[in-house]
Amino acid sequence: MTNPTPIAIRSDRVSRHYQMGEALVHAVDDVSIEIRAGEFIALLGSSGSGKSTLLNLMAGLDRPTSGRIFAEGRNLAEMRSEELAKHRSHTIGIVFQAFNLLPRMTLEENVELPLRLAEVDREERRARVREAIERVRLTARLTHRPSELSGGEQQRTALARALVNRPSILLADEPTGNLDSVTGDQILRLLQEINETGVTIVMVTHERPRAASFSRRIVVMSDGKITSDGGSA
Amino acid sequence: MKGRDLAELAGRNLREAFLRNSLTTIGICVGVASLVAMLSLGVGLQDLAADRLARTGLFDAIFVTPRSAAAAYRGTVGAGSGSAQPPKPLDEQARHQMATLPNVVEVYPDIRFPIEIHYAGNSYATVAAGVAPSARKDGAFDGMRGSFFSSPDAAETILQIDLARQLSDNPDALVGRELTLRYAEREPLPPDPASSKSAPDGFSIVPKDKDLRIVGIVETEPAGGIGSLGRGRLLLPLQLAETLRTARANDLRDLLRDSPSQHSYESLTVRVNDPPRVKAVEDSIKQMGFTAFSLLDASKSLSLVFTVFDLFLGIFGSLALVVASLGIINTLVMAILERRREIGILKALGASDTDVRSLFFVEAGAMGSLGGVLGVLLGWLIGYGINFGTNVYLKGRNLPSIQVTAVPWWMVVAAIAFSIVVSLAAGIYPASRAARLDPVEALRYE
Numbered sequence: 204m205t206n207p208t209p210i211a212i213r214s215d216r217v218s219r220h221y222q223m224g225e226a227l228v229h230a231v232d233d234v235s236i237e238i239r240a241g242e243f244i245a246l247l248g249s250s251g252s253g254k255s256t257l258l259n260l261m262a263g264l265d266r267p268t269s270g271r272i273f274a275e276g277r278n279l280a281e282m283r284s285e286e287l288a289k290h291r292s293h294t295i296g297i298v299f300q301a302f303n304l305l306p307r308m309t310l311e312e313n314v315e316l317p318l319r320l321a322e323v324d325r326e327e328r329r330a331r332v333r334e335a336i337e338r339v340r341l342t343a344r345l346t347h348r349p350s351e352l353s354g355g356e357q358q359r360t361a362l363a364r365a366l367v368n369r370p371s372i373l374l375a376d377e378p379t380g381n382l383d384s385v386t387g388d389q390i391l392r393l394l395q396e397i398n399e400t401g402v403t404i405v406m407v408t409h410e411r412p413r414a415a416s417f418s419r420r421i422v423v424m425s426d427g428k429i430t431s432d433g434g435s436a
Numbered sequence: 437m438k439g440r441d442l443a444e445l446a447g448r449n450l451r452e453a454f455l456r457n458s459l460t461t462i463g464i465c466v467g468v469a470s471l472v473a474m475l476s477l478g479v480g481l482q483d484l485a486a487d488r489l490a491r492t493g494l495f496d497a498i499f500v501t502p503r504s505a506a507a508a509y510r511g512t513v514g515a516g517s518g519s520a521q522p523p524k525p526l527d528e529q530a531r532h533q534m535a536t537l538p539n540v541v542e543v544y545p546d547i548r549f550p551i552e553i554h555y556a557g558n559s560y561a562t563v564a565a566g567v568a569p570s571a572r573k574d575g576a577f578d579g580m581r582g583s584f585f586s587s588p589d590a591a592e593t594i595l596q597i598d599l600a601r602q603l604s605d606n607p608d609a610l611v612g613r614e615l616t617l618r619y620a621e622r623e624p625l626p627p628d629p630a631s632s633k634s635a636p637d638g639f640s641i642v643p644k645d646k647d648l649r650i651v652g653i654v655e656t657e658p659a660g661g662i663g664s665l666g667r668g669r670l671l672l673p674l675q676l677a678e679t680l681r682t683a684r685a686n687d688l689r690d691l692l693r694d695s696p697s698q699h700s701y702e703s704l705t706v707r708v709n710d711p712p713r714v715k716a717v718e719d720s721i722k723q724m725g726f727t728a729f730s731l732l733d734a735s736k737s738l739s740l741v742f743t744v745f746d747l748f749l750g751i752f753g754s755l756a757l758v759v760a761s762l763g764i765i766n767t768l769v770m771a772i773l774e775r776r777r778e779i780g781i782l783k784a785l786g787a788s789d790t791d792v793r794s795l796f797f798v799e800a801g802a803m804g805s806l807g808g809v810l811g812v813l814l815g816w817l818i819g820y821g822i823n824f825g826t827n828v829y830l831k832g833r834n835l836p837s838i839q840v841t842a843v844p845w846w847m848v849v850a851a852i853a854f855s856i857v858v859s860l861a862a863g864i865y866p867a868s869r870a871a872r873l874d875p876v877e878a879l880r881y882e
Binding site for chain 1: 441445448452777778780781782784786787788789790791874875876879
């Protein structure tokens with residue numbers, strides 16, 4: 204008998220409600236989900252379905268209104284602000300649809316930024332930055348600023364930045380949303396490669412065909428609830 | 437985040453909004469400069485006044501006179517003896533006693549007597565005064581023509597400029613020349629063979645001449661003590677003046693005493709090594725049975741006036757720094773708005789609230805430090821300009837140069853520290869606001 208794969212992320216009846224004027228918005232409503240280490244999950248849903256909010260809760264960028272959410276066994280809802288920052292720095296890597304690179308920093312400096320925040324030594328920093336940039340195949344663009352890079356290159360830079368701290372979980376919020384289909388596929392192939400090295404990937408997308416092609420599990424959300432879980436390619 | 441990384445990121449952020457941050461830093465610089473210039477003027481004027489007063493010899497001196505007979509009588513009646521005691525004479529023994537008191541530097545009499553000068557075939561009547569060796573530091577000798585006495589008993593004289601002008605149309609040419617001093621000497625009478633006393637009963641007054649070399653010319657006479665009345669226009673070394681045995685008013689009082697041969701002084705000046713010690717020495721002299729008076733209280737009042745003066749100058753100077761601190765708040769609040777998304781990214785990548793707060797603090801502190809250093813430099817330059825202008829004006833009026841501003845090291849340190857503290861205080865609100873930013877909201881910001 205083999206050991207079951209450990210759980211990377213688990214939400215337990217987690218909800219996130221917002222007050223919008225008079226109305227109470229149930230962005231995430233009573234969601235329970237288990238994501239095992241090494242999985243590549245696509246969170247699928249239309250705009251406003253709550254998938255990005257759930258991703259933010261998993262990242263520790265947001266706190267649930269109720270329920271519990273665990274990352275590698277630790278309840279994010281109970282963590283203090285400084286602990287959440289450490290969680291984002293050491294456990295999680297995040298990629299955004301809008302890349303979110305700092306425009307006045309070079310590619311190399313952008314990738315180095317999480318290492319500065321994690322207080323990694325300079326010598327080691329240099330090696331890890333090179334390693335992450337080689338992984339996304341952007342070695343020739345080290346000194347370029349984001350404005351001098353194509354959309355695909357910017358997203359690869361964002362991927363390198365997300366990976367540089369060697370996280371166990373990579374959260375990607377619409378990583379292909381701002382890219383053409385060819386470049387988008389390249390990014391998704393990169394995510395697949397990363398996943399093959401053991402990194403758990405949770406990708407938010409609204410493109411079902413792509414989700415079906417690249418992820419191994421599809422979770423569909425609608426109106427803040429999970430409507431389907433388990434569909435795969 | 438490590439300090440070096442924090443400094444690098446802050447430096448990068450400051451360079452990115454170079455113009456705005458430079459203007460804010462210049463604002464701090466002007467604020468600090470105004471504070472430093474104001475305080476340097478206050479401190480400079482205080483130093484100047486203190487130095488000038490110290491050079492008058494008034495604030496480290498005690499003026500001693502014998503108690504009046506009436507005071508002595510009141511004292512004895514109060515004690516119940518019923519008989520009036522004569523006042524204790526201010527004689528050589530008393531002078532020696534005072535000289536041995538702790539912290540006493542010098543005890544000397546106020547010697548001043550009428551003379552006639554013979555120079556180039558003409559006679560001039562005036563007053564001579566003895567000058568103690570310690571008077572060399574007196575402000576009256578600043579910028580004198582010639583030099584101070586070569587020794588305490590040298591046959592030399594220093595002339596006051598008005599007298600020198602009477603002697604010659606070219607006063608400067610008098611230095612090195614000789615003049616003859618005619619004065620009234622007190623000459624003891626030979627003992628009366630019919631009397632049983634061995635000491636003489638009186639004295640005669642005879643004219644005497646003394647040749648003196650002119651070694652210097654001064655604009656004013658040194659103060660020479662609190663009790664000095666009338667101006668001496670011809671100055672002599674004190675020891676020389678004492679050996680001349682000139683006839684003085686006190687000689688008549690000595691004649692009436694039981695021991696007329698024992699010379700007493702009208703007054704003595706006691707110099708103390710440090711003004712704060714004047715009070716203790718003054719009390720000791722009073723206990724010895726003499727009347728003593730000093731200007732210490734006046735000195736204390738002066739110090740109080742300057743402290744209040746400095747306080748107000750400091751407050752006015754600080755107002756500019758307060759305005760500058762508003763500039764820091766404005767700059768950093770604007771930076772939060774502009775860098776809202778960047779703050780969100782930093783937080784998403786693992787920056788803690790403390791990291792974000794520290795980043796803004798370092799930026800505020802850097803502007804404060806740089807503004808403080810530049811401000812001190814500018815304040816010093818303003819002070820230098822004030823000094824320069826004042827001295828140009830004084831030179832035009834043929835007056836000696838002075839230092840009206842002073843920037844002591846403590847002011848440099850305090851001004852920079854104050855600038856940093858004010859900048860950090862100004863950074864508290866923006867830094868806290870930035871640290872509190874919700875990363876999800878910040879990342880949504882366009």
